[in-house]
Amino acid sequence: MAEAGLYISPLEDYSAFLGFNRDRKKTPFTIIGIPLDISSSYRSGCSLAPQSIRNTSRSIELCSFVNNINLEDIGFEDLGNIIMAPGDIITSLKRIEIVIESLLNEGRRIFILGGEHTLTYGSFKAFAKIFKNPCLLVFDAHLDLRDEYLGTKFNHATVIRRIIDDTNVLKVIFIGSRAISMEESSYALEKNDKVSIYRFWGSRIPIDIIDRVREDISRCDAIYISIDMDVIDPAYAPGVQTPEPLGIDPQNLLQILSRLIDTRTWVTDIVEITPVYDHSETTSFLASRIIIEIASILIESLNIEKSYCKI
Amino acid sequence: MAEAGLYISPLEDYSAFLGFNRDRKKTPFTIIGIPLDISSSYRSGCSLAPQSIRNTSRSIELCSFVNNINLEDIGFEDLGNIIMAPGDIITSLKRIEIVIESLLNEGRRIFILGGEHTLTYGSFKAFAKIFKNPCLLVFDAHLDLRDEYLGTKFNHATVIRRIIDDTNVLKVIFIGSRAISMEESSYALEKNDKVSIYRFWGSRIPIDIIDRVREDISRCDAIYISIDMDVIDPAYAPGVQTPEPLGIDPQNLLQILSRLIDTRTWVTDIVEITPVYDHSETTSFLASRIIIEIASILIESLNIEKSYCKI
């Protein structure tokens, strides 16, 4: 990993996800933390999320909910965190890009523990370099499609727009977005060949959107899933930068994910968790569970050898 | 506003709702904070709610959920807070009455940021002076129909009874009440010409109650909506004086509101939020969203010129 290695803080400084660190040869999955926390406008604190997610993950049982696979057999390689450049978002995003590119070149299926949503710019840039017809599936209460926010171009309110501007992304699909501004709504309309928005409010997104989303992503060669935890209702995910009421519930999210994820899914990021507002750590516990479930769906899709918990 | 003006703390001491203060000529809506916090028996702290609701409102996007209206065009006049008389509920209620009466005389559609539920006495008294056949729609886990509580007549446990006693209210309709006492149940039965109770527990009130409520309010000339946030399940609204389990979810509340609100709705109060128990401010975020949605429904009903966010 040459240069990439320079930007990763040594593993022994962090407890591994789930409490063990599986050798790369035995698992397709790599965990990498990205404690970016640099452009928040309201609250801040999501740099502490990778540690918090890992911490809660060690109390999680390893039989998956969606398909009863025993994750213990397969597990995750956990590389630790990418070292952020304090106060310098451009450098930080560049480091993210280098590390993710290196991991994708090595054929890893990646789970990113954010960090603020802006990190998706760096990682998607790497993703778009590696794969043809790259697509981005965004679960977010917001669209993050502003052109500029408080005078800067790279931040959590503009990140998806920057990706559309700067990469060859084929399709950006938003699921569960509900809090939008006029500026974003106009821009999305204008870009409606590239951007699909499944706007919903309330606890359940009708499952019949699945077919339309599948159609949207039918020409994608590779899919990047970005989960801004504020897509979920604050009852279930209170510990985020901007809690937006009337979100989906986690059951609905898992149902949708289990029908959309297939072998084209290479990167998943989970962003915007803010532990200092996450009383009783319920948001981090939920993030840990979501990662396990996505991994289980991928194991099924990838047809990896596995065992089941029988109940 | 002559005398009323004396009781309002100067606007520049408070950040306006949504972060901007629209001129009265351009919007029918007036925000007024009422930090009453004087008669609580269990916890206290709801005097800090107006500030907390305004604070969270500044992170809210302005396209409404229920009908996609762009609120930025219309906005709200925010007058700041009514100054409470410390330890003197009678004087405080009188000031509330004077200010609300003055605003209604000026034809404003009012949103009150409470404060404890007792404030509804003062504002409804003004309301009942201005309008013929005034009605009160109460969303509350409780009935607040006790005759006396710990030896006093004016407090959060007696407020609706006092309104029935002291005003010419035509109809009081409770929606979502679930935690009641024998005393209240007996009283309500006795007054069943005037009082309707739609008691429910659990997340969803069947929408078919709407027709019955519509019938109940058919003879009302003007409607006052009082939302005690404890009507909502504590999962979604933990920051209240008395969290009562098994409440409705916010989606259900918005659905009901969107079918009941019409041009007869003049005042809405949102009461009992207690910020010090509102971890991650989710209750205040929800209150901000509810206000925006009610305003949007009113804009539609009142046929005000507007623009839409198109998604």
Add this chain to the structure above:
Amino acid sequence: MAEAGLYISPLEDYSAFLGFNRDRKKTPFTIIGIPLDISSSYRSGCSLAPQSIRNTSRSIELCSFVNNINLEDIGFEDLGNIIMAPGDIITSLKRIEIVIESLLNEGRRIFILGGEHTLTYGSFKAFAKIFKNPCLLVFDAHLDLRDEYLGTKFNHATVIRRIIDDTNVLKVIFIGSRAISMEESSYALEKNDKVSIYRFWGSRIPIDIIDRVREDISRCDAIYISIDMDVIDPAYAPGVQTPEPLGIDPQNLLQILSRLIDTRTWVTDIVEITPVYDHSETTSFLASRIIIEIASILIESLNIEKSYCKI
């Protein structure tokens, strides 16, 4: 109560459940707190739960949700707490057994305010001595069926296995379990004559499991219900030792309980509440409500004289 009395801390040190202490002759129900908090592996703090549940219970209205019974007529005898032996789980469990046996001998219907789940071992042992064909209905996100955990045999992760090993329990039925390990899944399979698991994730368990559970318990002479609050989704019950996402909602839990409880139900315990993580006390409020509702269902089943709140 002879020896049993020695282990109970004098009543006047604790506020009674609901704020009043009904004489034993007027109510079949006895409340007993068990502040066991000795074997936690992740967090701790559930020794403070009995006090917290009692505290919140005093703000609860006394008309039941499920059947509108006025609980004030009947009420609860509240004996206070069993004194735990610090650092000595064996002695603590023995004291629990002695007290519960004594109460059952006196024909009391018991509600236990936990305390960690391990206490169920002591109380079920007593239960299994008194009743023939005793059964255990467990509501828990977990199975607690490990043989050993961190080198010990008696703790919250092994408690149900120990009960199966050490008592003549006829049937153990798990409802709502979702987070399991391979070890537990294998053991349960092996013991499938004795153990039934209704595994579910998500907010609603289909009510049609009721018939199957009824069949499972058809040969039981007496039923012990153990409610580990983590069976409920952390949105509704954040204040527990190990919040496990994707749990059932409280409405669903009450619906299931109201169809399963009958005169064979003698003991109910509510365990694992951890007040220091229970922001706004919503978990304790919910526990108080669950106890009132179970008591109301029992009043109906036992055909005790009662009055109704009429609404």
Add this chain to the structure above:
Amino acid sequence: MAEAGLYISPLEDYSAFLGFNRDRKKTPFTIIGIPLDISSSYRSGCSLAPQSIRNTSRSIELCSFVNNINLEDIGFEDLGNIIMAPGDIITSLKRIEIVIESLLNEGRRIFILGGEHTLTYGSFKAFAKIFKNPCLLVFDAHLDLRDEYLGTKFNHATVIRRIIDDTNVLKVIFIGSRAISMEESSYALEKNDKVSIYRFWGSRIPIDIIDRVREDISRCDAIYISIDMDVIDPAYAPGVQTPEPLGIDPQNLLQILSRLIDTRTWVTDIVEITPVYDHSETTSFLASRIIIEIASILIESLNIEKSYCKI
């Protein structure tokens, strides 16, 4: 206690101070809680303080710091709390007056667990009726000498002025006051025959003020000590309504108290503790300790039979 008894909530609803309730014949000391919380302007929540002080007191060891007396022999009678009239400060103050007068008539040495500072009005009124030449020693960061505050006469900012206006208090002495307004400073100057102010900021008040204070109180027949916990630095007492920096430390407070208290001291109140802001309960722990130490000083002064812890 006739009428007084009507206003006291039954004892069994509260855990006694120190965890035991000594018979009146064996101890001169009576504890009474006054959960007044009605006129706060900034924060609120001090109605929960009596419960919090009692709760922490049960973890306190019973050998006094100042003179090594074993408090266990003597202990306290704990009557529980006076029931406040929600939202009605005049009625609440009247109840306080009636109860305190009754207790003083019975010759009790009283410790009041507040509640907001305004309660001192009610209790001092009783005190001034019973004793000739009554004096008031106030430990407070503030003077509470405003004539009116936000339009009312009875609140935490005016309480001492009201006492000077409405009672025959001989002398009011402030110790440790530091945060004053021009209005108060002018008023105090005007009343300098009656009012002495020992203004200080910083951790230690020089002990040589003692002689001057002694001179000030030389003609007093009975002394009432009112301790607003904000006199102490917020490092030691964070859980108060208005934390004022640069306060005295608790060691200094105890030193001063131990030199000023004598047999003329009949009532001590400890006010303004706000548990929801009292993280780790350190302010309540400190209040418990202060009460024990004052009692020990009184035991010495009153020459009561006692035993000592010998170390």
Add this chain to the structure above:
Amino acid sequence: MAEAGLYISPLEDYSAFLGFNRDRKKTPFTIIGIPLDISSSYRSGCSLAPQSIRNTSRSIELCSFVNNINLEDIGFEDLGNIIMAPGDIITSLKRIEIVIESLLNEGRRIFILGGEHTLTYGSFKAFAKIFKNPCLLVFDAHLDLRDEYLGTKFNHATVIRRIIDDTNVLKVIFIGSRAISMEESSYALEKNDKVSIYRFWGSRIPIDIIDRVREDISRCDAIYISIDMDVIDPAYAPGVQTPEPLGIDPQNLLQILSRLIDTRTWVTDIVEITPVYDHSETTSFLASRIIIEIASILIESLNIEKSYCKI
């Protein structure tokens, strides 16, 4: 203020310091908030500090501690906050520089409400442009003299070194620094013509350092005071990014300030307060008090017309 004005968020969005906004002609003092929060490595959240300081300031009494001046006569102009560029520290620092330069050109005495310590770079750059022989007095537990930190040049750990590198600062004096690294200690030694360090740990810095500091600053034409709140012991100032034990107490800080401040003092910044860790807001209360006291010392030095609180 031309360009500077562009970067200031409109005043009506913020409550003014002390609750009133004095006209510029009547006061030499200008308050400006700088919510910079971009380069934190451990915790974050200091963007919320300006709002928190203003909020607590409204409960502060206006007679100063150090010299009894009535601040109400003079007060402060409060311009609101400088708008930070999310994720872009260079642009943010430039805006700070422009605004501070503009204010100094207008002859204002400035109080900056931080924000992270890095902001001092922007404001000192402006300061060093305006004044000859500019000096910097730093109160900080740390030296912030690293050359680079996690790969970037501008952050809270390097800010003072950057100032030494990039400006014509005549002298940098550290008071109360205690937590230093070898790298910083070596650098400071090397620069000992320019840098003086008064390293201390424990609650009181001996006042006799004053003469040495006075000597150090004797050739300075203008003095900038930067107060990193972590210089104070965490008992008094818990709400900071990096609480460092064994700090000075606030009394000592005020004593030192009152002997060092004279008419050469033009800018004071108060940085690193992190409200989400500032339980009971004690750190913000202390910051408000420090500002009032520094203003009072300046009023005395500047010989401005004033009145005194007489006690």
Add this chain to the structure above:
Amino acid sequence: MAEAGLYISPLEDYSAFLGFNRDRKKTPFTIIGIPLDISSSYRSGCSLAPQSIRNTSRSIELCSFVNNINLEDIGFEDLGNIIMAPGDIITSLKRIEIVIESLLNEGRRIFILGGEHTLTYGSFKAFAKIFKNPCLLVFDAHLDLRDEYLGTKFNHATVIRRIIDDTNVLKVIFIGSRAISMEESSYALEKNDKVSIYRFWGSRIPIDIIDRVREDISRCDAIYISIDMDVIDPAYAPGVQTPEPLGIDPQNLLQILSRLIDTRTWVTDIVEITPVYDHSETTSFLASRIIIEIASILIESLNIEKSYCKI
């Protein structure tokens, strides 16, 4: 370490103290965490302390306060935590004994990160096996000399008595104890050949006790220092099980330690930190600093090669 190794959780699960793990050959110091949390009677939660202390230690600068030694050169070996047996204090204490004995046999200077105070029994037993004339220096607000507590023999209230009973300890010296019971005071008096108590309350213990303590320990061949963090005033160390007011300040503690520690000091434990009550982590920060300072004093005493930070 044979058997000892079995009880230690693998290092890579924990971030090392100070963020790096020095090879045993280069440092005499070994860190070992003991998350015992089993016998608490009031609060619980100190099992999370080892992680919290390590976490804060990574933000600490490495030049010592007391003697300016650069700790980076020497550092610490950090072995991780001893695995506790849930609910089984006897087994847990045995594991502690085995591990500590093994480390002492290997000549390590040990720092224990507790855990509740009871752990000192296990580690001192090992200590007393290895060394002749072993002595115990206890810094604690309490004496922990009860014979039994709530019916058990091994808990935080009896631990020092058990050590006196069960080991050949030569001398037990208490420093800073202030909260004692009659039972303890009598016992201590009886054992006054073996037990010395330097009882104090208030912020500073006069340094002249040093000579008397030195005399007390003159015949000791090896010294074990046990620091119950509640010895320190709760202003500085709020995050403990039982905050006891009127404690010493950290400056005083370091002064005393720096005069008492010499080459006979082999083990130091720091116990009773309870992170969930440790707002802003100030207690853990302080513990980290205390460890660094004790190590620095030992480096000086042991005459190890070292470098100094020069300021």
